[in-house]
Amino acid sequence: MKKEFQDLWNKINVKTIYEVDFDTNELIEKAVSSINYKLNINKMKIRVTEGSQKDSITSVSLNSKESMTESISKVEVVEDFAPSQIEYDLVGELTRDTGLTRKTIIDILMKISPEKFEIYKYNPEEFIRKVANLINSEKAATVIDGITYHKTEQKYSNDIFTINNVRGELGENAIDVKKHIYDFLVTDSKNETNFAKKLESGEVTVYAKLPNGFKIPTPVGNYNPDWAIVFDNPTFKYVYFIAETKGSMESMELRDVEKAKIECARRHFKCLCNDTVKYDVVDSYESLINLIA
Numbered sequence: 001m002k003k004e005f006q007d008l009w010n011k012i013n014v015k016t017i018y019e020v021d022f023d024t025n026e027l028i029e030k031a032v033s034s035i036n037y038k039l040n041i042n043k044m045k046i047r048v049t050e051g052s053q054k055d056s057i058t059s060v061s062l063n064s065k066e067s068m069t070e071s072i073s074k075v076e077v078v079e080d081f082a083p084s085q086i087e088y089d090l091v092g093e094l095t096r097d098t099g100l101t102r103k104t105i106i107d108i109l110m111k112i113s114p115e116k117f118e119i120y121k122y123n124p125e126e127f128i129r130k131v132a133n134l135i136n137s138e139k140a141a142t143v144i145d146g147i148t149y150h151k152t153e154q155k156y157s158n159d160i161f162t163i164n165n166v167r168g169e170l171g172e173n174a175i176d177v178k179k180h181i182y183d184f185l186v187t188d189s190k191n192e193t194n195f196a197k198k199l200e201s202g203e204v205t206v207y208a209k210l211p212n213g214f215k216i217p218t219p220v221g222n223y224n225p226d227w228a229i230v231f232d233n234p235t236f237k238y239v240y241f242i243a244e245t246k247g248s249m250e251s252m253e254l255r256d257v258e259k260a261k262i263e264c265a266r267r268h269f270k271c272l273c274n275d276t277v278k279y280d281v282v283d284s285y286e287s288l289i290n291l292i293a
Contacts, residue, residue: 004230005181005206008240011273012228015154018264020219021146024104030138032111038134039112041119041126049073088124097132098139099219108135140220140260147219147264149271160213181208191283192226195245198285205232210242218264220257225265225279231292239292242269242279 050072094105109117120127161181175193177185179200187193187209199207207229215222227243244262262281269279282288 002181002206004232005208005228008228008230008277009158011240011277012242012269013156014272015152015156016149016217016268016271017152018147018149018217018219018268020143020148022143027100027139027142028104028107028111030142031108031135034134034138035108035112035131036116039116039119039127039130041123041130047073086124088128090120090124090128093128094132094135097128098135100135100139136220137256140256143219144260144263147267149264149268151271156214160211161208179204179206181206185209192245195227195285199227199229202285202289203231203233205230216261216265216268218261220260223261223265236292240273240277241288241292242277243288244279244281245283 052069091102091105091109094100094109095102098105173188173193174184174186175196177183177196177200180196185196187196192209196209207227210225210228212224215224217223225242226245227241229241229243231237231239231241233239242265244265266279269277278292280291282291
């Protein structure tokens with residue numbers, strides 16, 4: 001309930017919707033090319049180990065590995081496959097996982113090479129997962145230029161900070177904090193822990209690690225930023241900043257989907273707050289200070 005945090009929260013708790021304009025045929029062609037070039041599903045392999053039973057064994061070791069001597073071990077590729085007893089809705093699952101229409105998914109599947117489509121029968125689940133990822137990567141790169149965000153009348157409630165957010169025992173990732181909205185902070189990585197410690201000792205009035213319930217809608221899935229921070233410094237007093245911490249700032253190390261979500265977040269906050277709330281990706285507290293100063 002600290003005033004400075006409420007000021008920030010009231011700026012960012014408005015929900016948005018987006019509209020996106022893109023060339024479906026262009027996306028189809030890019031997705032087909034990506035699947036034909038990148039899709040690879042390994043055939044099932046089995047390891048065959050031959051051995052013999054040791055001469056002297058006890059009843060204790062009769063059924064254990066210690067009672068056997070390994071002599072030959074080899075790996076064989078299974079060329080034949082057993083027909084799956086599970087029925088898969090290939091088009092339906094890809095439609096769900098990509099957000100595209102059934103017609104667009106069918107167009108993609110009909111245009112990929114027969115050799116690539118043939119491997120679906122070896123591992124349907126892996127085929128669906130990998131094809132969806134490839135389509136989403138191409139979709140992320142295609143739709144980002146044509147997306148626009150609009151405010152709605154709906155807002156996130158303060159309850160997302162209290163309901164189903166802190167439960168159970170605090171593990172080794174929990175640290176004692178003073179400037180956070182909770183007395184303890186549970187981090188997801190060493191990088192986040194180091195970042196939070198710098199916020200504690202830095203020129204910060206109050207901050208929060210945004211709960212999972214705070215999500216920004218994007219064409220490639222909902223996005224949950226990391227931090228909401230209010231600074232207190234004579235140069236940038238009460239600068240509001242939504243920060244996403246990444247271990248590396250190298251662009252090539254961010255997946256296409258991640259980069260698309262980050263760009264969507266920029267446009268989301270621009271729509272909500274113009275320039276009164278800043279959003280960007282940083283890899284350290286120092287880079288954050290350099291960015292806003």
